[in-house]
Amino acid sequence: RARVAVLISGRGSNMAALLYASRLPDCPYEVVLVASNDPDAAGLALAKAERVPTFALSHKGMGRAEFDALIDAQLRAAGADYVALAGYMRLLSPEFIDKWGGRIVNIHPSLLPRYKGLDTHTRALEAGDRTVGCSVHEVTAELDDGPVLDQIEVAVLPGDTAETLAARVLIAEHQLYPRALANFVTRDRTPEAKLGRVREIATQLPGAE
Numbered sequence: 731r732a733r734v735a736v737l738i739s740g741r742g743s744n745m746a747a748l749l750y751a752s753r754l755p756d757c758p759y760e761v762v763l764v765a766s767n768d769p770d771a772a773g774l775a776l777a778k779a780e781r782v783p784t785f786a787l788s789h790k791g792m793g794r795a796e797f798d799a800l801i802d803a804q805l806r807a808a809g810a811d812y813v814a815l816a817g818y819m820r821l822l823s824p825e826f827i828d829k830w831g832g833r834i835v836n837i838h839p840s841l842l843p844r845y846k847g848l849d850t851h852t853r854a855l856e857a858g859d860r861t862v863g864c865s866v867h868e869v870t871a872e873l874d875d876g877p878v879l880d881q882i883e884v885a886v887l888p889g890d891t892a893e894t895l896a897a898r899v900l901i902a903e904h905q906l907y908p909r910a911l912a913n914f915v916t917r918d919r920t921p922e923a924k925l926g927r928v929r930e931i932a933t934q935l936p937g938a939e
């Protein structure tokens with residue numbers, strides 16, 4: 731199974747969704763580490779109770795590249811193949827993204843490309859959107875900008891506030907993330923996917939039609 735490290739900064743409910751899904755039969759990934767930039771993150775206690783190895787270190791007073799190098803060392807020590815950001819509220823350094831490029835995913839509480847950044851539900855309500863949702867995307871150097879892998883739409887109800895919307899979108903997030911991660915780690919592993927990639931590369935070779 732693919733070895734996934736989950737990075738969190740807080741509650742960790744998406745981390746829990748990923749972890750519990752990994753206990754279902756046929757799940758193609760396992761969670762080998764939960765790491766946090768906030769030693770008080772509630773999700774750390776949950777991971778510990780579930781006997782998942784954890785690493786916690788406050789980023790305060792440390793440069794971004796320096797901090798990310800320490801996280802990188804922990805991921806390598808845990809033998810991680812992939813990184814899943816789950817409410818990790820910190821930008822990653824370009825050095826880190828260079829090392830892990832193509833193997834990092836994130837969940838974001840909006841229908842990207844709409845509402846990158848913070849306060850997504852408030853902004854959607856202010857814009858009068860009738861549908862909101864969540865997205866899982868590949869992480870690149872730009873904030874909330876990599877290719878979208880999957881999304882779930884959620885209807886806005888009369889009387890919704892940013893809080894009620896966040897709670898309902900979170901239910902969708904917990905459905906979306908385990909499946910999107912499973913698809914992401916298996917995309918190059920099935921014979922069909924491999925054949926598709928070979929065909930794709932072949933069409934780009936000089937002399938191809």
Ligand code: GAR
Nearest residue numbers: 740741742743744816817837838839
């Ligand atoms: C989730 O709603 C996640 O989509 C959001 O933070 C929450 C974390 O909750 N992430 C972002 O806003 C990233 N820009 P959790 O800690 O319970 O998973």
